[in-house]
Amino acid sequence: MGRLSPNQPIKVQERLTPIIxxxxxxxxxxxxxxxxxxxxxxxxxxxxxxxxxxxxxxxxxxxxxxxxxxxxxxxxxxxxxxxxxxxxxxxxxxEKVNIQLKDDNWQWKTDAVAENFTVSKLRSELDHNDTLNETRVIKWLHWIPKKVNCFLWRVVLDRLATKEALQLRNIPLTSNSCPFCNIAVESFSKNVIYVSTSFLAYHEFYSFLDSGDYSTVPAIPGYGWIKPSQQFWFQQTSMKLQRKSKAPGLAYFHIPLPEYSSFDSSSYTGVELEPGNPPISSASVNSGFFTTLVGAGDVKAVFVGHDHINDFCGELTGINLCYAGGFGYHAYGKAGWSRRSRVVVASLEKKSNGSWGAVEFIKTYKRLDDGNLTVIDNQVLWTKTPSMKW
Structure with missing residues (x-):
């Protein structure tokens, strides 16, 4: 995925050298x-x-x-x-390589010198390199998920719903400032390129898994599930991350777990409007992934889609099981029921020296596409301070 240009691009992989x-x-x-x-x-x-x-x-x-x-x-x-x-x-x-018990590093090679790599060096070079012109052509890659292609396409066209982009569309906002620093305008480049917490958060507590669409086992009808090999990967990854940090985890995949059927209207926030019986379209077999999540101990919330007009979020055995909410207009919905998107906010502690510390809390709410972008169903999913409320 990328922009094609007649100018010579910066070949990042060729310029980076690992220092073991x-x-x-x-x-x-x-x-x-x-x-x-x-x-x-x-x-x-x-x-x-x-x-x-x-x-x-x-x-x-x-x-x-x-x-x-x-x-x-x-x-x-x-x-x-x-x-x-x-x-x-x-x-x-x-065997000729000298392994040392210290952090790995990367060097950034220029024509004149090789020096330790930083994002700011790459950004500075990009700012002075005229490789991107006004004619933008997208190369579609079939070996990555379609949603990733679509996301990067929106990035190239500057169509992400940042506060800066929403203001350009004349959508009224109380503030356009970045929620991390409360100083600069919230934009894609600010939140993803400049804010180091984005890189930290991605590597510390996000797990994305592919639950598939339909069962690939002929004898088992219905929808797909998280396979044993994926659960093994999750367990290994979780253990590695927990050795480095005790940050709470979040898991994202498409097909809801059978445990989503454990709730009734008194034990969740949101609605369950799917007409099926049960109204949860999970796999016909229980792969045991919820038990795996509980055993790992780090994941505090799971987010799924699939059932477009279920949008609830409820806690079961210390894990919040949440629906993302029906968002797109390309799929079914319900007449009179606003399309919606779940927003997840993970806030880091601010240290006395101005740097960012551990995760302080994780909150969620839903924003409706009702003309006013109404916010509903505020919830605290996890917090270091048990008594904290929204």
Whole structure:
């Protein structure tokens, strides 16, 4: 996905060079940490049988007496002589790399010098590089989800509903300031490019999973579910994140869990208007993912779609199970019932030195497309202070 231009673009991947530390942020196969090119290019046969192609460098060694001891960690064994020779060559290469128990880093190469990478350096270079003209052509990538294509298309056309964009459309707002700093105008570049908390929040507590659409098992009719392999990935990722931070987690996927049927109108905020019996269109089997979420302990809220005119949010065993609300006009709704979008607000503590600290609270509300963008159903989903209310 990107803008096509007759000018020479900045090739970010070619300009970035990983500086290996402990290897917890650098990809074993996909980053060029051991040679000028990634290991997947040098050893394609090994990469072809690798079952964890996104694994990090740290996943493939143990540290013993000040030295990294490398091992083959894939589920596929090295069964042929050719593969054994290729693995031997790979070992000879990576054993020359000095693994140190410190943070990984990245260097940004320019024509004159290589220096530590920062977003501000890239931003400064982009500001002085005239690669984007007024003719914008979108290249549609079929190997990423359609929603990601659509989101990036809206980014390119500046069609995200930031306060700056809403004001340009003459929508009245009480304030156009960024909720993080209360100084600058809230815009896409401010919130995503300049605000470091966006990067922190994404990597600390968001989990996005694909529940599919319909069952892929012929003997099981109905809708899809979170598969065992995805649950294993979630458990591993959750454990890694919780070793670094105790930030509360949020999970997003499409098909509601069977546990969404556990509520009645007295135990949730919102409405349940789907006509089915039951009015929750979950999979016909229970994959046990809710139990997995409870066991992990970090996820405080789950957000789903699928049932367009259910918009409720209720708490079950310490986890808020919420619907996103029927938003788009391309799908079914209900006459007289305003389309709506759920907004989730995660607020960080402000430290005495002006920097951002841990997550302080997570709130949610729904905004209606009723001409006034009315806000309804304010809820506190999680807070460090149990007595806090909206």
């Amino acid at each position: 530390g402990r290897g917890d942020k650098i990809s074993f196969w996909l980053d060029n940490w051991a040679a000028e090119v990634p290991l997947r290019v040098l050893f394609p046969n090994l990469f072809a049988i690798e079952t964890e192609k996104q694994c990090k460098v740290m996943d493939r060694y143990t540290y013993n007496q000040g030295k990294a001891v490398w091992f083959w960690g894939s589920n596929h064994t090295i069964s042929s002589n050719d593969l054994a020779i290729e693995w031997g060559e790979c070992l000879s290469l990576i």
